[in-house]
Amino acid sequence: MSYTWKSxxxxxxxxxxxxxxTISSTDSGSSxxxxxxxxxxxxxxxxxxxxxxxxxxxxxPTMNDYLLVYRWLTNEGRKPPNVQNMDxxxxxxxxxxxxxxxxxxxxxLAVDFLDTSDxxxxxxxxxxxxxxxxxSGVTSFENVQAMFRLYQFAGWKGQPLIGMQFLKMAxxxxxxxRLDVDPDDSPWLYLLQLTERQxxxxxxxxxxxxxxxxxxxxxxxxxxxxxxxxxxxxPPKLMIENRILIFDRSNMHVLCKIYEFxxxxxxxxxxxxxxxxALIRIDSHSHFRxxxxxxxxxxxxxxxxVTESVITLKTTDVxxxxxxxxxxPVSVMAxxxxxxxxxxxxxxxxxxxxxxxxxxxxxxxxxxxxxIMSSVNQCLECAHRIANLVLFWMSTSTSNLQDNFASFExxxxxxxxxxxxxxxxxALIEPHMFDWIDVKRKxxxxxxxxxxxxxxxxxxxxxxxxRCMEAMQHEMQDIERFGGANESLDxxxxxxxxxxxxxxxxxxxxxxxTAVRDPFVLLGLLGxxxxxxxxxxxxxxxxxxxxxxxxx
Numbered sequence: 001m002s003y004t005w006k007s008x009x010x011x012x013x014x015x016x017x018x019x020x021x022t023i024s025s026t027d028s029g030s031s032x033x034x035x036x037x038x039x040x041x042x043x044x045x046x047x048x049x050x051x052x053x054x055x056x057x058x059x060x061p062t063m064n065d066y067l068l069v070y071r072w073l074t075n076e077g078r079k080p081p082n083v084q085n086m087d088x089x090x091x092x093x094x095x096x097x098x099x100x101x102x103x104x105x106x107x108x109l110a111v112d113f114l115d116t117s118d119x120x121x122x123x124x125x126x127x128x129x130x131x132x133x134x135x136s137g138v139t140s141f142e143n144v145q146a147m148f149r150l151y152q153f154a155g156w157k158g159q160p161l162i163g164m165q166f167l168k169m170a171x172x173x174x175x176x177x178r179l180d181v182d183p184d185d186s187p188w189l190y191l192l193q194l195t196e197r198q199x200x201x202x203x204x205x206x207x208x209x210x211x212x213x214x215x216x217x218x219x220x221x222x223x224x225x226x227x228x229x230x231x232x233x234x235p236p237k238l239m240i241e242n243r244i245l246i247f248d249r250s251n252m253h254v255l256c257k258i259y260e261f262x263x264x265x266x267x268x269x270x271x272x273x274x275x276x277x278a279l280i281r282i283d284s285h286s287h288f289r290x291x292x293x294x295x296x297x298x299x300x301x302x303x304x305x306v307t308e309s310v311i312t313l314k315t316t317d318v319x320x321x322x323x324x325x326x327x328x329p330v331s332v333m334a335x336x337x338x339x340x341x342x343x344x345x346x347x348x349x350x351x352x353x354x355x356x357x358x359x360x361x362x363x364x365x366x367x368x369x370x371x372i373m374s375s376v377n378q379c380l381e382c383a384h385r386i387a388n389l390v391l392f393w394m395s396t397s398t399s400n401l402q403d404n405f406a407s408f409e410x411x412x413x414x415x416x417x418x419x420x421x422x423x424x425x426x427a428l429i430e431p432h433m434f435d436w437i438d439v440k441r442k443x444x445x446x447x448x449x450x451x452x453x454x455x456x457x458x459x460x461x462x463x464x465x466x467r468c469m470e471a472m473q474h475e476m477q478d479i480e481r482f483g484g485a486n487e488s489l490d491x492x493x494x495x496x497x498x499x500x501x502x503x504x505x506x507x508x509x510x511x512x513x514t515a516v517r518d519p520f521v522l523l524g525l526l527g528x529x530x531x532x533x534x535x536x537x538x539x540x541x542x543x544x545x546x547x548x549x550x551x552x
Contacts, residue, residue, distance in 0.1 A: 056130070056134075058127045058130055059100035059104070059127065059130065059131055059134065060100075061095065061096050061098075061100075061103055065095075065103060065104075065107050066092075066095050066096070068107055068110045068111065068114070069091075069092065069095065069103075069106050069107060069110045070092060071110065071114060072106075072109065072110035072113050072114060073088040073091070073092060073110075080244050080245055082245050082246060082247065082248060084204065084208070084236075084247075084248065084250050084252065084328075084331075085145075085148065085204050085205065085207075085208035085252075086145055086201065086204060086205065086208075087197065087198075087200075087201045087204075087246060087247070089244065089246055090197075090201070091106070098142060099131070099135060099140070099142055099143065099146070100127075100131040100134065100135075101128060101131035101132060101134075101135045101142075101143055101146045102142040102143065102145065102146045104124055104127045104128035104131050105128045105131075105145075105146040105147075105149035105150050105153070106146075106149060107124040107127075107128075108121055108124040108125045108128055108149070108150070108153045109149050109152060109153055109156075111124055112153060112156050112157075118458075121153075121157075122507065125150075125153060125507055128146075128150060131146075132150070132166075139173045139176050139177065140173075140177075141177060141179075141202070141205070143173060144170050144173045144174050144177065144179065144205055144209070145205055147166045147167070147169050147170035147173070148166075148167070148170050148205070148208055148209055148212065150163065150166040151163040151164070151166040151167040151170065151212060152212070153507075154166065154507060155212075155461075156457070157457065157458065157460065157507055158457040158458055158459065158460020158461040158462055158463070159460050159461070159504060159505060159507055160216060160219075160220070160461060160520060161220075161222065161502075161504050161517060162504065162505075162506070162507055164216070164222075164223070164224070167209070167212060167213060167216070168224050170209055171209060171213070171224075171226060171228075174205070174206065174209055175228075179202055179205060179206045179209075179233075180206060180228045180229070180232055180233060181232050181233065182203065182232060182233045182234050183198075183199040183202050183203070184199065184234070185232070196239070197239060197241055197246055200236070200237065200239045200246075200247055203233055203234060203235075203236055203237075204236055204247060204250070204252075206233050207233070207235075207236055207250070207252040207253055207256070208252065210228070210230060210252075210256050211252045211255050211256050211259070213226060214255070214256045214259035214260045214263065215255075215259045216520075217259065217260060217263035218259040218260070218262035218263040218266065218338070218522065219263075219405065219520040219521060219522065220518070220520050221266070221267070221270070221518065221539065222517065222518065230253070230256060235250075235252075235253040236249075236250035236252055236253065237249075248327055248328065249326075249327070249328060250328065250331070251303065251328060251331040251332065251335060252331070254298075254299050254303065254331075254335055255331060255334060255335055255338075257295050257298065257299075258295060258335060258338045258339050258342060259338060261288075261291055261292065261295060261342055262338055262341065262342045262345070262522060264288075264291075265288060265342060265345055265346055265523075266345070266522065266523060268284060268288075269345075269349060269523065269526070269540065270539065270540045270543075271540070271543060272540075272543050272544050272546075272547035273547075275551070276353060276356070276358065276359060276551045277368075279349060279350060279353060280350060280353065280364075280368050280371055280372060281368070281371065282349075282350070285346070288346055289346075292342065292343065292346075295339070299335070302324055303324070303332055303335060303336075304336065304339075305321050305324060305325075305332070305333070305336045305389060305392075306385075307385060307388050310381050310384050310385065310433075311384050311432060311433070311435075311438065312388075313388040313391055313392055317388075317392070318392060318395075318396060321392055321396075322396060333389065333393060334403060336389060337386060337389060337403065337405075337406035338406065340382045340385050340386050340389075340406065341382070341386065341405065341406045341409045341522055343378060343382050344378070344379050344382040344383065344386075344409050344410075344413060345409065345522050345523040347374075347375035347376075347378045347379050348375075348379055348409075348412070348413065348523060348526070349526060350371070350372055350375035350376075351372075351375050351376050351379045351413065351416065351417075351421075352416065352420075352526055352528065352548070353372065354372060354376065354420075354421045354422055354425040355416070355420040355421060355422060355528075355548070356422075356548065356551055356552050357422070357552060358551060358552060359372075359422075359551075360422060360424050360425075361424055361425065361428070362424070372425070373425075373428055376417075376421075376425065376428075376429065377429075377433065379413045380413060380417065380429070380433050380434065381433075382409075382410070382413070383409070383410040383411075383413040383414055383442075384410075384433075384442070386406045386407065386409065386410040387407075387410050387442035387443075387445065387446060388442075389406075390406075390407055390410075390442075390445055390446055390449055391442070391445050393449075394445060394448070394449060403453075404446075404449060404450040404453050404462060404465055404466075405465070405520070405521060405522050406522075407446035407447075407449055407450055407469070408446075408450070408465050408468070408469060408521060408522070409522055409523070410442070410446055411443050411446050411447065411469050411472055411473070412472065412525070414434075414439050414442070414443055414472075414476070415443075415472035415473075415475065415476060415530070416528070417429070417434055418434075418436075418439070418476050418479060419475055419476065419479060419531075420528065436480070439476075440476065440480065443472070443473055443476060444473070446469065447466075447469050447470060447473050450462065450465060450466045450469055451466055451470075453466075454466045459503055459505065460502065460503060460504075460505060461502060461519070461520050463502070463503065464500040464501060464502055464519040464521075464536075464537070465519065465521065467500055467534075468500055468525075468530060468534065468536065471530040471531065471532060471534045472530055474531070475530060475531040478531070496533060497529070497533040497534075497535050498532065498533055498534050498535065499535045499536070499537045500519065500534060500535065500536055500537055501516035501517060501518065501519060501537035502516065502517050502518065502519040502520065502537075503515075503516055504516070504517055516537070517537075518537050518538045518539060519536070519537060519538070521536070521538075524536040524538045524540065524541060525541065526540070526541070526544040527541050527542070527543070527544030527545030527546070527547065527548055528544075528545075528548075
């Protein structure tokens, strides 16, 4: 059972796999010509006409389709074709003999990646859906990859629940093909005499699927169950053939671990504890800490982006981070954001207890006070480190980080300390840990990043996150404008609650609303309200709201 982006799922970036001159010095013009000719020659040799049936024009390959995918996989011809989750060089070479489903799913992704019009991407998606119907019941390796791409496409459009059907079909086919067993340990594959390159392609497909599932598991309770052991498949590895980079180094297996850990914490807090003391003295806290320690020991040290100072991003940090990001900046950044977020969501329920009148320091034992302040400091430290990574990313990278959930976690912590925490607890926080000017700057940056992502994505997964963060930002601005902080909504005029949910829209290019579901998020608001009666839609929210009321 098991970090996307859009990591959320991570949208492939132009900087994820830059051209490596020491590996391949092939001229881009001659490379394009040779690859195109090879693709056509392969189609002439391998393509067989089985009958005289007239093919649906929507499902036939075109040169425009090929050029579109070529531009995507080669970053407009600036690098050899390679991506993290498939053998891009092979895919281009066999493009015209790939199934319609395989080709069109790649075209849909390519259009979105190249920032072509939404109408064009939806048209390719429509054609791919037609291919899904035609390929119904056909289990093949390329169809597994195609279903994965359709799930990615839906996620990039902010509709992961629409895409979940494709991810589930991919897992069903993956299980049937036994991709969850490493090819080196699969005697039933021996007759195929797979090359090392083909074996790695199978591994990448498995890890890509598992990464997407584990990310959905971290963000949503509406995810199908699987019964798969990741221990049976070797981690992805670097693959170079004839001085051409086929597969770059990958951190997919590392992301799976942290995503699954976040999902486990998320499910642990679905039901509130029985009492306030049970919350403060969480029995499983030490168990979760030990899991986090094991993840820290498992992950290579050079993947951790740690600022010298908790509060400040220094020039030396920026230079070191740029070196550490290497050729996989999105995945390295995603791992760090989720690693920090996992620590924050583990302690945030205890942080929220500082809003209760019954939980003032004078009523608690020294041990409970120490536990609460430990959680407060942990959440604030993670919030600052997350915000610093966001500031670093926005100022130095041209890559597209398709994830705002860590930003939401950081802003939620800052908002709570500013507006909900009782003054008695706030007085115990070191001044440098909550400097108003510094916090405001970081909140503004996080909100800006989320708004930018929403503009790219459209109405869907990011919208409720953006609206909630904006409401928190406005509430904090009110504090700055009028001074002080209202510690309770009861002191003001009550308004009708506004519940933020995720709109599930059909991927047909039209904004026809079909349903409102629980938003994708790490932990939500745990029953809290933002000024204006804004609540988070989620199956655990009402239970936590009642918990705070009964223990207030």
